[in-house]
Amino acid sequence: MKAEQNLRTLTMYEMVFPSQTNHYGTLFGGEALSLMDKAAFIVASRYARRNIVTVSSDKTDFKNPIKNGQLVEIVAQVQDVGNTSLKVSVDLIGEDLRTGDRVLCTSGHFSMVALDDFGKPTAITRQIEG
Structure with a gap:
């Protein structure tokens, strides 16, 4: 039995x-973009249960610097699901481990596409709401 x-x-x-x-x-x-793309890939892959590739990084805003020694919370969220594609937003939140102060540092949007075993776009048929 799978947990919801x-x-x-x-x-x-x-x-x-x-x-x-x-x-x-x-x-x-x-490095920030790499972390964001990885999170977008993972959330899209888990949601669609398909092979996923990044098609574009639509917009990234670097709002505040993330300093050496800080913890980064990476939050990726599926925003929209099309026939073969997903739009994913990703935020990087910096946290000072000594003080607990947290600040939104970077935000971006990624377009991901589901591929079949031949590398062609394929329908996302499994759309679980959560």
Whole structure:
């Protein structure tokens, strides 16, 4: 028996270490995009139960820096489901582990497409509301 799950939302956590930062000591933009794309891929894959690829990163806003040593909460949410595609929003929330202060740092939107075993777009037939 499977436990009922909310497959529309995914929350992951990542620590920011020096190897992920730029010369200002903040999370490198490419690292942020990688974390966001990974979360969008996972939530879309779990929701659709299909092979998924990223088609586009529609818009990303870097609102506040994420500093070395901060915890990053990555929240991905399926916003819309089409015949073969999904729109996913992703937020990165930085948290100072010493104070508990949290701030929305980065927001973006990703378009994901379901593919069949031949790499062609395929219908998303399993749409579980959660």
